[in-house]
Amino acid sequence: DAMVIQNPRYQVTQFGKPVTLSCSQTLNHNVMYWYQQKSSQAPKLLFHYYDKDFNNEADTPDNFQSRRPNTSFCFLDIRSPGLGDAAMYLCATSRVEGGLNTQYFGPGTRLTVL
């Protein structure tokens, strides 16, 4: 089945130790998104790629970076995680067709910062 895959599902890192989360998709969608969702809150968009074009949200901290080496993969790099970065990180994809642009989400990576 076509899907959005995130690895790992759970990630534990230490304060200040760089961490990379990965997302892959078999949907052949041209847009990929990264969201941060803290406990009991709505998801917050960090950035997205439209094909190779990177679009950063204005309030996304510089600590967060992203890479999209090809259509299928997208990575979220947190250069120096702080305690406040502990959250669920959701990857989503969409394909724009005739105005329909449903975003399909992966299962998420739950990040713990010690």
Next chain:
Amino acid sequence: AQKITQTQPGMFVQEKEAVTLDCTYDTSDPSYGLFWYKQPSSGEMIFLIYQGSYDQQNATEGRYSLNFQKARKSANLVISASQLGDSAMYFCAMSNRRGAGSYQLTFGKGTKLSVIP
């Protein structure tokens, strides 16, 4: 600016009964999409149903239907014949075009639905 309001932080429903989750929105865009997502405790956001702003008919997907009232800017989710597996957080979201090919998804704060046996 786009805004989604979900006024019910939590809802309870008896198994096999129907339940309505409220959602109102605000946007100045003439074209937009409205979505409902389900998020179980495992964390995955599951797409349930979509309504386009120009759609004349209310969307339905199995036990889910979207009661779209454009003049009132509301897009309530109706779940018929509730099941225990429906217990989850439900998010209403609105999609607006941001530029060539990409869309912003604005989420409400969510409603936690609990189905009682």
